[in-house]
Amino acid sequence: MIGPFVNGAAVIVGGLSGAVLGERVSKNLRHRMPMIFGCASMGLGIAMVVKVKFLPVAILALLLGSILGEVIRLEAGIEKVAGIVRRMIDRRIAPPSNGLSQEEYMEKFVAILVLFCASGTGIFGSMKEGMTGDASLLIVKAFLDLFTAGIFAVALGFPVVTLAIPQFIIQTCLFFGAATIVPLTTPAMIADFSAVGGLIMFATGFQICGIVSFPIANMLPALWVAMPISALWAQYFVN
Template identity: 45%
Template sequence: MPIGVITNTLSIILGGFVGAIAGNKFSSDFKEKLNMVFGCCAMGMGISSIVLMKNMPAVIFSLIVGTAIGICVHLGENINKGAHGMQKCIAKIIKMDSVADENYISTLVTCIVLFCASGTGIYGSIVSGMTGDHSILIAKSILDFFTALIFACILGYVVCTVAVPQFAIFMCLFVLAGIIYPMTNGIMIADFKACGGFLLLATGFRMIKLKLFPFPVADMIPAMILVMPISAIWANYILPFVS
């Protein structure tokens, strides 16, 4: 049962409605400071996952190679292009007076990327499907409720529609993870969680808008695919040799 995925989707819908209704009652200072707390929470979740790491060389190698692949194939740029396409589809469904406003479109694209292609969501959906542990997605749901609320203060009810593609993406990951799980073991899963923890940490830095550390979170996503096979190769072949 995809409890985490459903909870996360409902949190965005509910947060979008609340933000659209009561958005004008929140000051810009309140929204900015709350977003800083979201970033801090994401980093805390990342650190709690990183400490589970079993094979540090395998995880670090996966992160470096995976990010390099993401950058080479322009994954981050392609995700942004996909978000722009989704924005156009949403504009056809919901009449928006601010569609011509470049700042409005930029904010909507940021919202789509954050909810549909975040490292936390991808990582949480896969862990939920593999192990039945929904805690990451449920914790993300708490953050997403308030994040959706803040976005809806600017964008209105359109934020609620972002939950539809987000649910579709996370459900696909949930189902695929259940198929992959029988081929894994405890060490591979621990290293997978640690790799996801690094993405959460990078996401936290992005959320607090720390310009000195503009981590390419979207480009880091391929590391999540590489880490388990690399962890298995390291544990079964390389580690016995070097030991």
Template identity: 35%
Template sequence: MIGTITNTATVIAGSLLGLLIHSRMPRKISGIVFQAIGLFTLVLGFTMAFKSDRYLIMIFSLVLGAITGELLDIDAGLNSLSDRLKTRLKISHAGFTEGLITAFFLFCMGSMTILGAFEEGLGGEPTLLMTKAVLDGFSSIALAASLGVGVLFSALPLFLFQGGLTLFASWLHELFTPEMIAALSAVGGVLLVGLGLSILEIKKIKIANLLPALIFITLLAYIFP
């Protein structure tokens, strides 16, 4: 868990620095930074999405995940949870929920998250997660400067998700093949493309309602190797 703990610490440190910048940043600058983040998210998502050519199980996973997520209404649940946290902590920033969810997806849907967690979970040195920690630290500065304090609180779900993947890999590592991990990363890339479209305000997509697709792609890649 050393990699995840380090990653969480760099996000917290970067977010705090970004919040200091945020209070002094002109609105037009924060706007263009936000657009740059959206464009980067699109590029990252497309890059990841094409790492696997198992398109049939990918589309089935996305469709089944979308139906499941919509029935459970995960997006509304996450927003409600974030709003309650915002109220309890008496945070007045209007973009708290958006910042938290956007940062969580950017930090947790990348291939380095999955591969790095599996690397450490399988007993290797957390090289990928240490590299990711540095990248996320710098990214959190820009994100917090543009989106505000919600980015800081994304460190908690980052720790739970990435740490959970690491423990999961240590328990069930024999089940996962490189092809399964590639397919999982590819679906994560599709979710990032959707996030990029939402950030750029091209199309608002409930990315949280697509999260079950990550479970379905894992199951389908295992059933159909």
């Protein structure tokens, strides 16, 4: 297992570098690079959505998953944990003078949490390495995460580094679970799962760019229900 370690190390190195450099990073770079990262996220989202097999499945999964996320208040829970981590770190290390409100801070934090932990590249990269031993996708993701963590840590500070923990846990679980999960899936299920992830990535890109504030974390349960819905759709609605 190489990919999860490389990807986690990239987030840690990038986050530490950005938090330490802080205001020494040029203003243009700090303000313009997040738009590039948002554009990249939207581009990845589009590339994943076009692979959809059953479009109604992707839409239904997104709707039902988002409703589930709202009911269990997933985003509020993530923000609460993020707030606790931020306060713990801020008591020991002076927070960056970023001028962000608590709401703006949490929006950015949740957006990069999704980008690091729930992107299609990370999910499929982990499963691919678990099945074939090929870590190339996660290594490519590590390059993107290195710079993303660095730029966002300038504004958000050291809490960005902590995102390496849930990212590593998720990727490791997918790595070891791939041999069990993949044989139970079909190409259509994987394609629909990818499309749902793409829609979430597209929404993440809008939020990173500051265009629209989506409830991204509350959309994540759509990934849990995408494959079961796809399997049921193929069984009952496809001749």
